[in-house]
Amino acid sequence: MGGRLPTETELAKTYAIGVNTVRRAVDLLVEEGLVRRKQGSGTFVTAGPVASGMTRPRFIGVLVPSTTYYFPRVVQGIERAVSAAGAQLVLACSDYDLDVELAQTRQLVDAGISGLLLVPNLHLSDDPAAHLAGLRSLPVPYVLVERRPQDPSLADPTSYVCTDVLGGGYSAVQHLHGLGRSRIGYLGRIGTATSEQLFDGYRRAIADLGLPELPAAVARQPSWTGPDLLAYANQCVREKVRGVVCLGDREATALLPYLRRVGLSVPDEVALMAYDDEVADLAEVPISAVSPPKEEVGRMAAEVLLRRIELGPVAPVCRVVLQPRLAVRASCGAAAGALVEVRVPT
Structure with missing residues (x-):
């Protein structure tokens, strides 16, 4: 412990201010952990001088x-x-x-x-x-x-x-492939901080795993409307898509009714994976998601x-x-509640 401070009365006299003002100032120092009151002994600095080149954060x-x-x-x-x-x-x-x-x-x-x-x-x-x-x-x-x-x-x-994030995109594809899904599409936003990394992870996994590229089932744009999602769902039918990686939860959740509208059930016919895991578990079919820590x-x-x-x-x-980890839920057809580690080959 450091040195003892003058009493509140002494400080008030020294600086010609009220005792209540001094008390409030000392209370703030106590709250910040810079001083400590010890019953019957006075108020003490909590630590000695800071070593050279070191700073105590406040x-x-x-x-x-x-x-x-x-x-x-x-x-x-x-x-x-x-x-x-x-x-x-x-x-x-x-x-x-x-x-x-x-x-x-x-x-x-x-x-x-x-x-x-x-x-x-x-x-x-x-x-x-x-x-x-x-x-x-x-x-x-x-x-x-x-x-x-x-x-x-x-x-x-x-x-x-x-x-x-790149590893997260990779693991989403890897997980769907492990469930027997070989025709995997991508639906996502562009212009976000994570959009390019996630898409790069998706593309790398498609290449590494030898999966078919599906340009018509890869759709990226700044935002998604109902007609956009319906058009994409129809592309999933035409391209015989069996899995979709989405950026992010909201897009995956919004896609669900449009897949159902064109006759595709989730997860039996199409499995969904999302990135973010903010609201994925609240969807009508809880969505499996890449979950950042x-x-x-x-x-x-x-x-x-x-x-x-x-x-x-x-x-x-x-x-x-x-x-990140994979929070596995009903939308991919695997055992719900499982947590899967991301493994990206070097």
Whole structure:
């Protein structure tokens, strides 16, 4: 324990302020874990001087693109790790807007954060590499969450913790193939942070497993309407599709009634796999999904950042990629409730 503080009365006299004002200030220090009251002895600093080159975090900034979908569970994981370290979380949202992201980043830094956990909108930037390079001028340590450089140099200094989305796309196809489905289509959005990686995983699995390519049953667009989904369901009939990988849960859920409308039952005739696992289990036929370890991503990202804050300039660059799991449900016809590890060949 560190040194003993003067009494509240002594502090009030020294600084010519009211005792109640001093008491409120000390209460805040207690809440932040910087001092501790000991009954009958006084108020003491909780730790001695910080070692050279090391910083004790007080506030951790977290900037996410959404607070309503996907990222709440990531933030939960962050909050657990930050709280365990005696720090506080300051949350901001960019609403998938590059200008808002920049403004919120500046506000967090100006607010005195010790470090930043950032989900940058790289997929919206004309030059993602330049966007990431601009972060290097931040005056605080930072770690990317669920984002990483696309083609980093060997000396790239960016630390990140993210999900292996490519592996998730691969495992979805691999799982359907293991169930005897050989004609597998793809339905997904484009222009999202994960769309290209997931589609690349799908294509790689189709090639590696020697499955037939079905260009007419591969459909990607920014959003999906009822007529779009009906047209795709008809393509599934014409192409004799036996399985579909979807990005994401909402698209897979919306596809279900259109498959039924054209006479295809799920999972008997067509098996469905989704990516995200936010609402997949709530569909009329619970949908099997590639399930990113969202809370674990948040927890590990926070721990990496806290370590970088602690070590300062000598902190090593950390690149952490976590494999998702498959939450197996009724839509693929396998044993419901099974969890399957992703295995991507090198």
